[in-house]
Amino acid sequence: MQISRLFQMIYILLERGTVTAPELAKRFEVSVRTIYRDMEALSQAGIPIYASQGKGGGISLNEKFILNKSLLSEKEQDEILLALQSLSAVQYPELDEVLSKLSSLFFKSKANWIEVEFSPWGSDQKQKEAFSLLKNAILEQKIIAFSYFNGDGEKSNRLVEPMKLLFKDKAWYLKGYCLHRMSFRTFKITRMSEVRITGDSCFHLPSQEQFSAAVLAEAPVTLPLQLKIAAEGAYRVYDDFCEKDITKHQDGSYTVNTSLPVGEWIFNYLFSFGSLLEVIEPQWIRSEMANRIRDMANKYHIET
Structure with missing residues (x-):
């Protein structure tokens, strides 16, 4: 309690300049003698605190304290x-x-030269408010309920003990303990809807070691890929891949050697480049892309 009072006392003195001992005693509901003992403790800790007598006197800090200490x-x-x-x-x-x-x-004007917006362009107010709700649930250690669409488009209702918000690869995720699956899971926030705080307290509170082990166990299997991307795709190349994985050729095209998580999503991602991308390796991904291109052409009655 004393340590908390000492820090509060320092802040009050920094904010108001000079405060009398009786005022501080009343503020903290202690005796004036206790306030003077606190002054001595701060002084021994190297804080330049002093008392002055007479009209306008009281307890103060050296005005250069912040800059010097x-x-x-x-x-x-x-x-x-x-x-x-x-x-x-x-x-x-x-x-x-x-x-x-x-x-x-810090004797500085309020920072106002930057604005950070976590939500994607075009997102509605509900999605923006979800960050505030999830943040409160994590800090208050309260269970949340929500509906969730998985990667296959299947909807389910979840009860989750939220533990951490994560920004990764242009998207926000929630890490937590799913009470339906009885394990640690990661949820993409854009796939969550009808999010609410239940009021029930979390009870699966892991140690940092347990949480780190769960995150490691959840890490996806990755697939090495070699891609050729046309010069017109430069804007995507440097947005999506690490510079060390990119080789630029004299004609302006690029070769990218990277690894991506295994899953159905990988084909949708590769097709998002359109005709700008060609898969070089592995051969089975290249063949599957060709099969899917033929299927798309058949839907539009285009001969391949």
């Missing part, structure tokens, strides 16, 4: 303010108050 560099202070600013994307309710306090603490 802060463990944070100017760059680190800016990064903290930027991180808090980005919380606006999940409608963090206390954002303005926290930013105002830290901006004052």
